Amino acid sequence: MDTGHCGGTSLQAGAVPAGLSRRGFIRAAAGSLGLAAAADAAAALPGILPPVWRQTSDRRIRIGVVGGRFGLSFHWHEHPNCTVTAVSDLIPQRRAALQQRYACERAYESLEKLVLDPEIEAVAVFTGAPDHARHVLLCLDHGKHVISAVPACLTLDEAAALKARKEETGLTYMMAETSYYRRECMTARRLYRDGVFGEMVYCEAEYYHPWPPGSGERHNLAFHNGERTWRYGLPPMLYPTHSTAFLIGVTKERLVRVSCVGHRPVGDEMYGEAANAYGNPFDSGMAMFLTDAGHPFRCNVCWNIHAHGERAQWFGTKAALYSAGSGGQPTAVLAEGLPRQSLPDFGAALPPALRVDSGHGGSHPYLTHEFVMSLVEGRAPAVDLYEALAYTVPGIVAHQSSFRDGEQLPIADFDPA
Amino acid sequence: MRAIGAIAGVLACACCGGDAMGVPTIHPGWESAGPVEVLSRTVFEAGDAALAVAPAGSGVSWRAVVEAGPYAGQAGIRLTGSDATAAVLDLAVDGSDAGGVCLAGARGEVLWSDSGLGSLLYQPVWLEAVLDAAAGVRVQVLDGDATALLAQSPWLPVGSDLARGIDGMAVFTRGNTARFCLWERAQKPLAPLTPDNPTALRVPRAGDDAWAVVGGGAWRWETGRREVLLQTRPTERTTAFMTPTAPAEGMWRCTIRLDKGTCGGGMVVHGDRDLAQGFLAWLGGSYGNGRLMVYQYPLKCLWSGPDGIWHWDTDYVLEAEIRGGTLRARLLAADGAGILAESPSLSLDGETPVPPGMIGFQTWRGTGRFGGFGAGGETGPAAGRDSAQDLGAGWRALAGDWRWIGPPGQTLRQSASEGAATALAPMVRGARGRFRCRVTPAGAHGVSLLFQHAENGQDGFECCLAEDGTSLRTAAGKVLWTSPAVRCQAGQERVLEGIVATDRVRVRVLDAEGRSLCESVDCYVSDTNNERVGILGLRCRDGAAEFRGWEFHGEP
Numbered sequence: 001m002d003t004g005h006c007g008g009t010s011l012q013a014g015a016v017p018a019g020l021s022r023r024g025f026i027r028a029a030a031g032s033l034g035l036a037a038a039a040d041a042a043a044a045l046p047g048i049l050p051p052v053w054r055q056t057s058d059r060r061i062r063i064g065v066v067g068g069r070f071g072l073s074f075h076w077h078e079h080p081n082c083t084v085t086a087v088s089d090l091i092p093q094r095r096a097a098l099q100q101r102y103a104c105e106r107a108y109e110s111l112e113k114l115v116l117d118p119e120i121e122a123v124a125v126f127t128g129a130p131d132h133a134r135h136v137l138l139c140l141d142h143g144k145h146v147i148s149a150v151p152a153c154l155t156l157d158e159a160a161a162l163k164a165r166k167e168e169t170g171l172t173y174m175m176a177e178t179s180y181y182r183r184e185c186m187t188a189r190r191l192y193r194d195g196v197f198g199e200m201v202y203c204e205a206e207y208y209h210p211w212p213p214g215s216g217e218r219h220n221l222a223f224h225n226g227e228r229t230w231r232y233g234l235p236p237m238l239y240p241t242h243s244t245a246f247l248i249g250v251t252k253e254r255l256v257r258v259s260c261v262g263h264r265p266v267g268d269e270m271y272g273e274a275a276n277a278y279g280n281p282f283d284s285g286m287a288m289f290l291t292d293a294g295h296p297f298r299c300n301v302c303w304n305i306h307a308h309g310e311r312a313q314w315f316g317t318k319a320a321l322y323s324a325g326s327g328g329q330p331t332a333v334l335a336e337g338l339p340r341q342s343l344p345d346f347g348a349a350l351p352p353a354l355r356v357d358s359g360h361g362g363s364h365p366y367l368t369h370e371f372v373m374s375l376v377e378g379r380a381p382a383v384d385l386y387e388a389l390a391y392t393v394p395g396i397v398a399h400q401s402s403f404r405d406g407e408q409l410p411i412a413d414f415d416p417a
Numbered sequence: 418m419r420a421i422g423a424i425a426g427v428l429a430c431a432c433c434g435g436d437a438m439g440v441p442t443i444h445p446g447w448e449s450a451g452p453v454e455v456l457s458r459t460v461f462e463a464g465d466a467a468l469a470v471a472p473a474g475s476g477v478s479w480r481a482v483v484e485a486g487p488y489a490g491q492a493g494i495r496l497t498g499s500d501a502t503a504a505v506l507d508l509a510v511d512g513s514d515a516g517g518v519c520l521a522g523a524r525g526e527v528l529w530s531d532s533g534l535g536s537l538l539y540q541p542v543w544l545e546a547v548l549d550a551a552a553g554v555r556v557q558v559l560d561g562d563a564t565a566l567l568a569q570s571p572w573l574p575v576g577s578d579l580a581r582g583i584d585g586m587a588v589f590t591r592g593n594t595a596r597f598c599l600w601e602r603a604q605k606p607l608a609p610l611t612p613d614n615p616t617a618l619r620v621p622r623a624g625d626d627a628w629a630v631v632g633g634g635a636w637r638w639e640t641g642r643r644e645v646l647l648q649t650r651p652t653e654r655t656t657a658f659m660t661p662t663a664p665a666e667g668m669w670r671c672t673i674r675l676d677k678g679t680c681g682g683g684m685v686v687h688g689d690r691d692l693a694q695g696f697l698a699w700l701g702g703s704y705g706n707g708r709l710m711v712y713q714y715p716l717k718c719l720w721s722g723p724d725g726i727w728h729w730d731t732d733y734v735l736e737a738e739i740r741g742g743t744l745r746a747r748l749l750a751a752d753g754a755g756i757l758a759e760s761p762s763l764s765l766d767g768e769t770p771v772p773p774g775m776i777g778f779q780t781w782r783g784t785g786r787f788g789g790f791g792a793g794g795e796t797g798p799a800a801g802r803d804s805a806q807d808l809g810a811g812w813r814a815l816a817g818d819w820r821w822i823g824p825p826g827q828t829l830r831q832s833a834s835e836g837a838a839t840a841l842a843p844m845v846r847g848a849r850g851r852f853r854c855r856v857t858p859a860g861a862h863g864v865s866l867l868f869q870h871a872e873n874g875q876d877g878f879e880c881c882l883a884e885d886g887t888s889l890r891t892a893a894g895k896v897l898w899t900s901p902a903v904r905c906q907a908g909q910e911r912v913l914e915g916i917v918a919t920d921r922v923r924v925r926v927l928d929a930e931g932r933s934l935c936e937s938v939d940c941y942v943s944d945t946n947n948e949r950v951g952i953l954g955l956r957c958r959d960g961a962a963e964f965r966g967w968e969f970h971g972e973p
Contacts, residue, residue, distance in 0.1 A: 051484040051541035051596050052561040056452040073941030097898065097938045190539055194594045195461060196487050209919070216851060216972050217918050220939070308919070308947055326948065328704050330678050330782070335487075344539035348561035359920035359941035377452060 047180065047189060047249070047370075047382035049349035055080055061375050064114045065102060066135070067126030068094025070149055074124065074176075075368040077102045078353040082372045088114040111135055115142040122172075122375060125149065128230035129239065133158035136173065140165045145172040147371045147381075150241040152388040156396060156412060159389050163414050166385045172374060174381035175388035176367045178360030179205075179245035179310055183343045184323040184331060186366075188250045188314050190344075196335055197316025205246035205312040206300040207239070208326070213268050222270065233276020236301035237262070237285040237402065240395025241388075243299045246312035248390050249383070253291035255394040255411055260287035262402035265304060280399075287398040289411075301395075310361070389414040444468060456597045458590045461488060467589035469501040470597075476604035479586050480545035481597055482561060485537050489513040490592020494544050494600070497585040505583055506575070508544050508556050510537050512593045516635075516650070518544070518568050520556050528575070531568040533619035534558060535635040535650040541596075542567060547606045550577045555610060563607045569614035613641030620646060620657055629658045631690055634780065645788035648780045651678070656685060656692065658777035659790075663687060665773045668738040672751070672789040673700065677729040677945070679783020680704050686737045687774035688714065695774050698737040698746035701781075705729040706950065709748045709758035713771075719744070720760045728950055732873045733757070734789065742766050751873050754806075754813055755843060811844040817957065828965040831957045834860070838957050842967060843872060845953040848946070850971035852915040852953050855929070856882070858907050860960035867892075867954030868915030869922070869946065877951050878942075880913045880924035883958070889915075889924045889937050897940040898924070918972065920944035 060083045065071050068089035076082045086106040087098035095107050108114040115123065115138055122145035125135045133153040139146045152175050153159050166173050179185055191197055211218040211231075222232040237260060247253065262282030265271050273279045284302035291297055311323035319335030331343055347355040350369050358364035374381035383391070397411045446460035447468055458466055472479065485492040493509025495502070506528075507521045517532035541561035548554050553575045558568040588597040620636040621628040630636055634655030639645040648655060663669070663686065675682045681701040688695035695714045702708035703724045711720040727733060732751035737744070743762040750757060765771070778787040806814040810826035817838020822828040831838045845852075852868035863883035870877030870892065877892040886901035903911070903926045911934075912927040921939040928934055955964045 050450075050453045050455050051598055052453070052482055054453045054599070069939060070941070072938060094938060100899070187539070191487055193459075194486050194488075216916065217849075220916075220918055309944075324678070328706070330680065330704060346539070348541050352562075357943035357945070359944050361944055364941070 048193065049346065049366075049369075052348045053351050055351070057081060057376050059376050061122055061372050062119055063122045063124055063372075064088065064108075064117065064120040064144075065098055065104075065124045065126070066111045066114060067124075067149070068096075068098040069126070071124060071126030072097055072101045073359055073364055074126075075354050075356075075358075075365050076124065076372075077104070078351075079368055079372050080351050080353070081376050082368075085120050086114055086117055111138065115139055115144060120144060122146065122371075124176075124371075126176075129234070130154055130230050133162055137161060137165055140169050140171050140173070143169070143171070145375055147174045147176055147367070148388075150175055150177050150388075151239055151392040151395070152241075152385070153392060154238050154396065156393065159393050159396075159412075159414055162385060163389065167416075172381065173385040173388070174367075174371045174374065175241070175383045175385075175391070176371075177241050177245045177249070177383050177388070177391060178363040178367065179242045179312075180249040180383055181363035181366035181370075182310070182323075182361035183346070184312065184321065184361075185246055185249055186346055187333075187343045188246075188312075188321050191319065191321065191333075191335075192250050192314075192316075196319045197314065197321075198318035200247075200251050200295060200314060200316045202296050202298075202315045203247040203250075203312060204298045205243040206302070206307075207242040207310045208300070208302050208305060208307040210302070210304050210306065210308065212304050213270070218270075228277075230277075233270050233278050233280050234303075235278050235280040235282060235285070235399050236303055237282075237287065237395040237399040238278070240287075240299060240301055240398065241391040242310045243301055243312070244391045244394055245383075246314075247291070247297050247299075248387065250314065251291075251293075252387075253293050253295065254390055254413065254415070255289040255297065256292050256413075257290040257408050257410055258287050258394055258398045258401055259406045259408040260285050260398035260401040261406045262286075262399075263302075268304070282399075282402055285398060285402055287395075287401070289394060289398075299394075299398075386415050453598055456588060458486075458492070458588075458593075458595050458597075461486075461592075461594055462590065463490075463592050465589060465591050467495055467502040467504075467587045469497070469585060469587040470600045472586050472600045472602045474602040474604075476602050477549060478545055478547050478603045478606045479583075480543055480603070480607065481586075481588060481600035482541050483510060483544050483588070484539060484541040484596040485510050485512045486590075486594030486596075487512065487538055488593040490590065491519070492590045492593050492595030492597075493588070494546070494597075495587040495589045496546060496548075496583045497587055498582045499584075501585050502587045502589075504589075505579060506546060506554065507589070508546050509589070509591070510534070510542065510544065510558070512536070512538070518556075518558050520546070520554070520570065520573070522575070528554075528573050529556065529570040531558075531570075531616045531619070533616065533635050533637060534568045541598075543607055545607050548580045548583060550580050554580065557606070557608055557614075559607050566608045566611070566614055568616045569608070569610065570616070571610070618643075627660055629660050629690060629775075631656045631658065631692060631777075639786070645672075645786055646778060647786050648778075648784050651783050652780070654779065654781045656688065656777045656779040657787075658685070658688060658690070658775040660775055662773050663776050666740050668736060668740075669776055670734060670736045670789060671778065671787050672732055673735045673778075673785060673787055674732045675700060675727070675729055675780070675785040676783060677705065679729065679780060679785055681707070681781040682783070682785045683710075683779055684735050684737055684787075685714075685775070685777035685779055686739065687771050688777045689774050694771055695777075696737065696739075696744055696771070697779070698735055700727045700733075700735070700748070702726075705948070709746060709760065711744065711746045711760050711763060719763050720746075722758045722760065725950075726758045730876070731871060739765075750813075750843065752813075808840065811842055813841050813843065815839040815841065822963065828963055829955065830859075830961065830963045831861070831955070832961045834960055836959065839867070839954060840956075841867070841870065841872070841952055841954040843952050845967060845969050846950055847969040847971045848948055848950050849917050849919065850969055852917070852969050853912060853967065854953070854955060854964050855910060855912050855966035856955075856962055856964050857910045858882075858905050858957075858960070858962045860907055861905065861957040861962040862960055863905055863956075863958040864911075864913070864962045864964075865956040865958075866913035866915055866924075867952075867956055869917050869949065869951030870954045871949075871951055876949065878915055878917075878922050878924075879956065880915045880926070881956075882911060882913060882926060887924070887926050887935055887937075889922065889940060891942075897922075897942075898937040900935050900937070902935045912966075917946060919947050922946065 263284040354365035491509035516536035632655035635650035683699035697712040
């Protein structure tokens with residue numbers, strides 16, 4: 001079952017105007033009629049959890065966790081429907097940290113060995129970004145369901161390969177996009193579904209994570225034991241999903257065109273067309289997208305400005321929602337008849353052991369729960385492969401645009417035919 | 418989503434509203450999804466939209482989980498008679514600005530309400546009605562886990578015929594969207610009737626003229642002891658006044674804590690209900706990293722200190738003093754031991770004399786808690802004022818025997834032989850960056866660097882060097898990482914580091930020459946750490962140690 005992408009509407013063939021996808025036509029028509037809720041229902045929007053958690057199954061998913069850095073921050077061992085069967089990292093210290101974190105004795109020296117374990121049903125891939133596609137394909141090839149850290153991939157060829165393999169195998173893929181389960185994004189999703197925004201005319205999203213030259217953060221992220229890591233010179237627009245999720249995770253629109261301007265830092269040895277493995281001269285990217293419903297969307301990813309955080313602001317015809325920002329501005333919901341207030345706490349939807357704060361806006365327990373329950377319930381997860389590629393691929397094209405002085409480029413569609 | 422034939426427990430619908438573009442629905446405007454069966458009213462309907470359900474079980478209690486949507490209307494459970502959707506009793510939460518819960522009769526007459534419950538946007542709550550042929554009906558609201566009582570009525574006489582005539586249940590909306598689940602009947606109510614229930618603790622209560630609230634919000638006592646006053650609803654500006662008139666001169670003091678996101682808060686002296694007179698000792702400026710200020714009503718700033726003084730989720734003592742025609746405000750640490758900010762003596766000679774008025778507590782765009790005053794109207798001394806020992810050079814000892822070796826500010830020795838000894842340096846503070854100290858154990862079984870430590874001790878981290886190894890712990894004691902590689906040994910100087918990088922923290926232990934001996938992995942923690950300013954502290958367990966070289970080096 002692929003709940004994210006069954007239209008289920010009664011539109012007649014030929015009713016979709018030229019230039020808009022069927023999904024975009026539904027969204028545009030619904031928005032113009034003030035029927036956002038209906039359009040969301042038509043798209044069978046997943047990602048809205050039941051109001052309260054109840055254990056509905058005794059089944060326990062047997063998972064392998066790979067990547068003893070970011071992979072330490074999830075809650076697999078605390079979920080009542082999950083068991084950590086094995087862990088793996090190439091670096092012994094990180095492998096030991098995974099064993100300690102998940103109280104798991106079984107450890108493998110590599111993912112390649114872990115996927116041979118027949119007990120493991122699913123693999124949590126929290127390896128470096130350039131390896132995600134290759135590692136996910138390896139897992140799918142061995143019959144394992146996969147949850148992967150972001151981004152899904154770094155090239156369009158990888159995107160195509162992921163789509164082909166996922167559809168061949170029928171296995172479950174989920175991308176662990178944290179912004180999707182930030183409280184602001186969850187609230188925006190609910191308000192949008194309930195029609196509070198009216199037409200979502202415009203959204204701005206940004207991911208600011210400075211690691212300037214000489215900083216401990218650069219030392220920590222870009223190097224390991226003196227060697228460069230995959231983050232060294234990483235093009236910001238190849239890491240767009242913390243931003244793009246804020247729009248796509250709310251409206252399910254698709255980004256169809258982009259113009260991106262990059263910033264070329266002067267005097268920073270990490271950036272330059274011959275300075276890193278990516279041939280990347282940009283430390284920041286500011287992209288302007290157009291959605292398949294005709295809405296503009298601004299998206300920034302910056303590695304060296306004096307600001308911090310992952311946030312968005314959503315502007316509809318009837319309401320606006322602002323995430324708190326590193327400048328001190330508070331979260332605000334502005335809508336007629338809806339008082340300014342703090343955001344709802346959706347924690348009652350989680351098993352009690354998972355009702356804890358976490359990095360990335362408290363999103364990690366939700367990601368854990370959604371992946372586990374999608375397997376238990378035999379349904380597609382909220383951020384399935386099609387959503388993941390819709391978050392990821394626009395950044396790949398934006399990066400291309402930044403090399404062409406912001407030329408507007410079309411974005412390939414990886415949704416099912 | 419399931420079609421109507423698959424829905425168990427749904428009986429009938431009394432509503433109108435359009436179908437959602439061909440989506441499978443159980444009735445127009447209603448959807449159902451599982452595996453926890455959830456009914457959703459997805460279409461806004463200004464009028465009534467009710468759907469009869471068949472609750473499992475039997476007994477005196479009728480209840481369901483209700484999650485109200487974002488509109489200014491109602492969502493709740495309806496107890497019915499022979500007509501499966503016609504109301505006999507409606508118990509609903511209200512999505513309007515005021516929020517609250519309301520029990521209404523068949524003609525819509527309000528039988529009981531509690532507006533102090535506040536807005537429940539997308540918050541699942543249990544709504545429960547308990548029927549008794551003799552006593553009538555009582556209703557209550559609990560959180561989604563049915564563990565916390567949020568509101569409760571007394572027994573309400575409704576007549577034995579009415580109570581006996583109820584034999585069905587529906588869920589309904591009126592001017593809102595909503596979701597419903599877990600509808601059921603039971604013999605035992607979710608909570609017994611209790612005199613100190615949240616409704617009874619609201620401020621002000623009906624008939625209680627000791628308090629007056631101006632500007633809305635949701636004020637209530639934290640417990641039945643009526644010592645700490647909470648303002649729990651984010652509101653533009655709300656003030657809770659103790660209505661007795663205060664003396665013309667005196668010192669007034671309260672504890673104050675502003676919750677995350679709150680833009681400001683403070684204490685009003687000699688105020689009135691029109692907010693037209695009096696003074697305001699105020700925590701304002703930058704949200705969550707602000708300043709002490711003094712205002713006079715109508716709002717005019719008399720004095721403003723520097724930013725960086727108060728922080729969210731941190732307890733303080735706030736003082737205002739009027740004597741001899743002058744006004745002074747002061748902000749102290751929670752234990753009352755250190756003055757964090759103090760206004761000069763502000764002369765009131767040039768001002769129009771302010772008649773004595775009320776003492777009040779105020780929040781602006783947010784929520785907070787106030788205490789340290791008597792419920793009868795007199796503000797009193799803050800608790801624990803002298804519980805910490807001032808060591809000088811910006812240090813405070815919370816426990817243990819701490820003394821300077823040589824000039825103050827260079828080397829601290831802790832000599833107590835039993836228990837945990839803690840000293841804090843509130844002036845050594847920061848968010849992202851590297852906290853560090855040097856330590857030489859001299860009999861201690863464990864030594865620690867506290868970093869990004871909240872002054873109230875409720876947040877922060879600890880780099881702990883013990884006899885069984887090194888660990889990274891939270892202030893609550895949760896172990897994030899351990900390693901047996903480096904242990905606490907008498908006479909061996911070590912450098913302890915705590916490194917805060919966005920929502921990741923890690924610790925490192927170095928030898929006296931700066932060579933790294935062990936380093937933890939990055940441990941992901943709450944990203945509230947990105948901006949949360951904490952202080953440096955030292956701790957030793959069961960013995961002596963000497964500390965020196967403490968510092969914080971910030972990161973951009």
